[in-house]
Amino acid sequence: MLSFGFHNRNKRASALLSLAGAAIFSATAFSGALARDGAPHAEEPAVEQPLHMLVSLNEQTIKVYRGLDLVETSPISSGKSGYSTPTGVFSILEKRRKHFSNLYDDAPMPFMQRLTWSGIALHQGRLPGYPASHGCIRLPRSFAKSLFGITQRGAHVVVTREAAEPLSIRHDVLPQPFVPETEVASLSGDNIAADPALRGAIREASVETPMSVVLPENPYFDRPLRMIITPQKQPGRVEVLQKLLNQMGFNAGPADGVMGRKTRAAISLYQEGADLPVTGKLTDALEARIRADAGYVKPRNAMLRVRRKFHDIYEAPVSIRDIETEIGTHVFTALDFEQGDGSVNWIAVNAEGARGAKPMDVLDRIDIPEEVAEDLSRMLTPGTSLTITDRSFKRNTGLGTDFVVVTR
Structure with a gap:
């Protein structure tokens, strides 16, 4: 079990947090009243949902979404016969405004966004109206430039045959933000001064407002996690x-x-x-x-792995019921939320169409141990994704990569 950040030797610390939180709320309400009376105040920042791209090879289109909202659509030209573009789940690994092909006679690839280290990328190129590339996904110039300006390394690109679209989904298996339990108690200056566990977590407010507690924040909150669950080969x-x-x-x-x-x-x-x-x-x-x-306990038959910025940070065994039944490949993504929020909405993308089960049915078959679920809740950040697949995934190449799942 992970520690929330205070010492168990002084249980008064956790008991005092709730009242301090109420003090924060009172101060906020007070400042809000001033704002209503005419004092200037900063506007709330707009919610920015995670950016992800869905490519359909049959339709020769790319759709750009922020969460569930479609923000842009463009024609593409994918790989021609003999150089077909692979389908699957990819992430943007590298970005270069000016790039030249290492494989095809230094061919120019403006606004290149790499999906694999083996030569597949999004980039500006000629669009004749049919698949004509050597495997890359060609984009019109204006669209390639615009897309390059809004994406970041790690953003998901899902390539499918038939068109796919994100759907809203809720399920107990999908992690929710961790919210610690607190108890109400008085928070006096004497209590704070006598308690070293609290002194480092409390700042003094203005004379007009009470003392407030500063809860520890997730230093990686702006870095989406990439998680994947895959079946594990069981011993005979x-x-x-x-x-x-x-x-x-x-x-x-x-x-x-x-x-x-x-x-x-x-x-x-x-x-x-x-x-x-x-x-x-x-x-x-x-x-x-x-x-x-021998007291044999059957081992769990799947593994959960977590990466942050292309580096492995966590793994734990989990279970998949009816593991012999096809799963397919499904990408679940957490939408935006703030630190301290108690819940977050998720979206799902089916990356293999008719193959495998429906996203909700797949989640019904997943069993995550309670302690692992709590760890995930503590680590959860906006834009985090969970891929569940019965395909293998490409492991580290030494160049920095993500959980790349090829579905063909």
Whole structure:
């Protein structure tokens, strides 16, 4: 369990935070009243939802969204026969206003936004009205320039055959911002002075307003996380048996999944000690008996990985029910929220169309341990995405990359 930032040795600290929060609210209400009486005040900043792009190869279009809102559409020219543009989930890895191809005779690629280190990018180019590139996604000049000016490294680009669109979605599996529980207590100057855990977290307000508590902030709040859940290959029946027999002191040899001489001998020794018929053969009943005696707990069958700015920062095992059933590839993105908010809305994009299950059905099959869910809530930032897929993803290349999922 992660600590929220105060020492447990002085429980009064957490108990006093609530009243301090009320003081902040009172001060805010007071300043709001002044604003209504004519005092100048700054306008609330406009909410800026996460930017993401959806490319349809069949329609030869790119659509730019902020959250659920479509802000721009443009024609494209994707890869021609023999150089087809891959479909999947990508992120912008690199941006260059002036770039020349490393693969095709230094061909100019203005306003280049790289999607893979193997040669796929968005860039300005000729649009004849049909797929004509060597795999890149060509854009009209004005659109390429405009898009270049509003994107950042890490922004999602989802490439599909049929057109896709983002949909609003709510589900318990999708993380929500962490909100600590506090209790009401008096917050006097004597209490603060006597409490070193509080002194560093409190600033003195003006003479007219009470004391206020400054809660610790997430220093990475402006950096969206990239999360992915993928199935993990499970050990075979014999491999698990070998590990359990070895744990119990029977020498079953290396856990290689091969029912060899040592493994059969270990089974015989176990049967003899358990007053069972000594056969050296594995049956369903014997397997269940060995698992029970060894206290075997079936491992989780999927892995959650988290990256920030192309670097791995967290991973934990999770579970997928009915793992043999197709999942497809789905991208879930958290919309904008402020620090201290108790909830956030999410959107979903189906990156494989008819293949696999619907986004809500996929979420119904995911089980995340409680402690992992709390960790994710504490780390959550606006624009964070969660990709759930039964495809493999490209790992680190040494050049800095993201969870790239190719669906063809």
